[in-house]
């Protein structure tokens with residue numbers, strides 16, 4: 001579903017080149033869920049941006065399905081994002097001028113895959129049935145993030161990319177939102193790549209990988225590393 005092959009990424013900064021990823025290999029199979037962990041600044045968001053084709057590697061290849069993202073032009077990558085990916089970020093990025101029902105159907109409409117029965121089920125499962133005509137500002141933080149998750153999953157994307165999706169929520173709300181996210185990802189049949197700082201958040205996912213010094217390590221390898 002998603003593959004990184006020997007991916008390198010270096011940013012140019014006023015202080016000189018900053019190498020963030022140096023030889024990342026990753027395979028995520030259809031229906032699989034993977035937590036991407038690592039210290040602040042280790043490159044997790046960079047990796048997620050490359051997976052979404054929002055940025056390109058300096059070396060190596062990122063493929064979604066059999067499609068190499070670097071072989072597409074920007075409109076081609078935008079099409080892959082629209083048709084194949086769901087994105088959820090720490091900030092909810094809801095459209096303030098659209099009500100709950102219209103926010104929910106936005107992504108599915110853009111992907112050309114509206115499914116009223118699935119949308120109605122999502123609304124129910126998100127606890128937002130009856131709130132269709134409300135606007136984002138009338139919802140709590142947890143409700144807004146549930147809506148953002150529902151919007152991303154409305155087209156049943158092959159892959160959901162989530163960057164700290166519960167990072168802006170209090171602990172209790174975060175737990176219920178995460179549980180719901182995992183249930184709906186399973187129902188939708190999507191693969192999941194989720195960035196998180198939290199071992200507790202990562203625990204229920206199929207696999208956990210840690211980004212450290214530009215490379216991906218299996219969770220168990222972390223404890224065998226020499227001191228930094």
Ligand SMILES: Nc1ncnc2c1ncn2[C@@H]1O[C@H](COP(=O)(O)OP(=O)(O)OP(=O)(O)O)[C@@H](O)[C@H]1O
Nearest residue numbers: 011012013018020039040041042043044045046047
């Ligand atoms: N556009 C950019 N130009 C220059 N440096 C960047 C750019 N984007 C990120 N960086 C740097 O690359 C490194 C990795 O950043 P990234 O945001 O991927 O880390 P992260 O693991 O997601 O961090 P956090 O957990 O704090 O969100 C950081 O040192 C950051 O300052």
